[in-house]
Amino acid sequence: MSNATIPVTVKIMGKEYRIACPEDEKGALLASADRLNRRMREMRDSGKVIGADRVAVMAALNLTHELLTQGTANKTFSEEVERKVRALGDRVENALEADRQMEL
Secondary structure, three states, rough: OOOOOOEEEEOOOOOEEEEEEHHHHHHHHHHHHHHHHHHHHHHHHOOOOHHHHHHHHHHHHHHHHHHHHHHHHHHHHHHHHHHHHHHHHHHHHHHHHHHHHHOO
16 A cells, blocks of 8 residues: 555536545546536535535535544444344353263
8 A cells, every 4th residue: 555645636616626545546536526616516406505615514524424423333243233133142152061061
C-alpha cells in the first residue's frame, strides 16, 4: 500500500474541485463525489431546495442520516449475532460438561 497522495479532480454540481487523496483511496473518493453530485442534483431538480449552499447542506444532512441509521442497524445486528453466538457457546459448554459427567 502506498501512502503517497495524488491530486484528484471531482466535479460536483458543475464545479470542479481538486482534492489531495491517498492513491489507494482514489476510487472511493470518486464514488463518494459521484454519489454526492447525484444527490445534490436530485434535490436541486426537485425544486424543493433553492441555492447551492442549501442544496449542499440538505444533501449532507440526508447522507449523514443514512450513515447513522445504517450504523445503528449494523450495531443492532452485531449485538444479536453476538448474543446468539454466546448462547450457542453456552449450549456447547453444557453439552460437553454433561458428556464429562457421564464418563465419570
